Amino acid sequence: MEPIDHSNFNVRNDEGITPLEELSSDSTGSGLEAEPALPDIADIRAPFDPKLIDVITHQRTVDLLMARLGHGEMDLSPDFQRRANLWSNARKSGLIESMLLRIPIPSLYVAEDKSGNYQVVDGLQRLCAIAHFVRVSSLNKELKTTLDPLRLTGLQSLRNDLDNNGYDDLPRPLQRRIMETELTLHVIRAGTPPNVKFNIFSRINQGGLPLKSQEIRNAIYPGKWREHIRNMAVSQDFLRATEGKIKGERLEDHELVLRFAALYSLPQDEKRQPDENLDEFLNEFVEKRAAGWTEQRWQEMEAAFNHSMRAAQLVFGRIAFRKYSTTDEARLPINRGLFETEAVALAWRTDEEINALAARSSKVIEEFGRKFSSEKDFSNALLYATGKGSASNKRLEVINAIFDGALDA
Template identity: 40%
Template sequence: MAGQDESASQRVSQDELFFDPQELGADGAPTGVEAEQVSEDADRITTPFDPESISIETQSTTVDLLLSRLREGMIDLAPDFQRRAGIWSDVQQSRLIESLLLRIPVASLYMAQQANDDWSVVDGIQRLTSIARFVEPDVVGMTPLTLRGLDYLEQFHGRGYQDLTGRLRIRLRETQLVVHIIKHGTPEAVKFNVFSRINTGGLPLTRQEIRHAMIPGPARGVLAELAESPAFGDATCYSVSSERMADREMVLRFLAFRLQPPADYRTYDFDQFLADAMHRINGLAEAQRAELEREFRQAMGSAEAIFGEQAFRKLRHGQIRKSPINKALFEAVAVNLAELDQADRNRLVASRHEVVEGFRDLMNDWDFERSISVATGDPAKVRRRFEELRKLYRGVLEHA
């Protein structure tokens, strides 16, 4: 009995060494996705650019002018942002309106200018939506906001915009807001770098939130649909949080490497690689996008059938605890499955025990482990992880 206790203790102790930290959401809760260790240069602008092409314009505009742009469809609010966790409560929205009525300055808005002079809101969606919901709710297709939970203007509790005096309505519409606009023509890598430094109430924007805001088009819908699909949920055990778009980034990584083979990946700017993929998805014909979606769902189904609840997670010999989802593994496991035909995928499912044991062995390879853990956008590491998974699948198929 003592020997058994000691063995169990050793196993648990060893398992603790395998624990991989997770990314955290807005509320500090784990997202279900392993935190990546990035290189020191990850947030630096590494691609040469002409400083003269950078143009960031700061405007002092009014609430009325912003509402006018909204009415004309010239501001893209990326409305599916509003469905995610973290949307402001009625009290938070009311207190913003209270601040405007009291002429208390509020945080600046950040926009990315599109080619047609439309603006995409990168930071300030909740603020702008709250204002529109109170003053012109039809513009954002929401129920009118009734003020509540006010700190100073308690006499306006329960009132809407139409209940204000004419003087207060004019004051609200003429309130000036500061808008920083990164003009069209500024290199996208520079835009991304600028927006990645913006804090929303102390919470940095995630890279996928920035891409989502900066790049409107069909890609948004494709990523949302696949991230919310049962195929993705089942394969990941519904453990990936949608709050900070971690799920959509994973889908985008798959699509990016289906559109550009890993062997051809050469850039050191992985964020730009993913942004380029969103542009490419936007440019595809509907039938091409449908084919990519079909491949994604098939890969998810095969991954679940082969790896079960360990799909896309680090799995080592002697490991007991289930690791969080690893984004780099997600790419390599799923894209390599998508490259196979259905017959070969079925053969891998039938030989799943050999695949899993081969994967455990692979996790003992230090170079492979580094390729899915540290600076995963490095071209050599990208090629390494994809090639090793390809060899694993091919080796099992040859002996099946």
């Protein structure tokens, strides 16, 4: 195998800015390249019939909600939530102080299942804070933690009277005030169609740490697909190909794998709809196309994925799934669109073709750099809104042409 030449990867986008790494919730790198969206296609949502929205509003006391939590009827840690109980004790104490002062608490959103149980959609940290103070045993059971009961700290108006108090230290009238506090609860009913529910989740999660699309998808579309996508995301082939760089705390790794599975499941000669956005494409895959897959079909998908991950290491080495780089130390983060495209294009190739591409890796990489710098449609398909159908089609067309050219040389 020839050594990989990075010289043609010293390329910047049209604004002369090297793309930055997307940050995770703790302000460290996520391992993925930040992806700006074009103004006219940002946040596209598929249309739906407004009459299908089924949301009701209740007033529920803290006591009632804590009873639900204690009986396992309110899920604070569903598959789509990886960040329960993030608030500091001081911030939690501030919420409890507001309740004691009778200051209204922002409303909560929950999704109801067929048994009437709740998944928390918006307001998770508030519910965790309340439970930590008044029902820590229920919170520990739900989150599988070993928290000590919350003691109030950093209070403002009630500092002199209640600082360092736990719930059991409060006078009974104050305990009653907390437990009888009514919270506004918006319930997304169980019969709401998945695509409508997805839209609702997306719209209401606009706070400080909104849910990612993949987190919402995991919540709304249950099924075997989640287990298989998770298996691929923790496979040694995937971890080696990405060097374990993708944190995945917001299911970014799952979405990468799902992008591969959805695109690879299409016939090779079938293109995506040009105006189709990523959420439409992935949701349709998990709800319809993959819904009836057998275990054997999933095993075939996993085998193709692992094959492509090994091939990416052979052909692209340490710049697999990255657009360009000047040195190994200054490599850019993994690009979502390039991951999807390289993985699918390589999965279609035989072992013999992979070995031939690996032997000509320098030629493959040089041609990629040339096309990225000279073909604006291709570079845009890697820089902006990479989930759009037209961008996906363009990338696959160019990468396949690069592979074909190298094999014919």
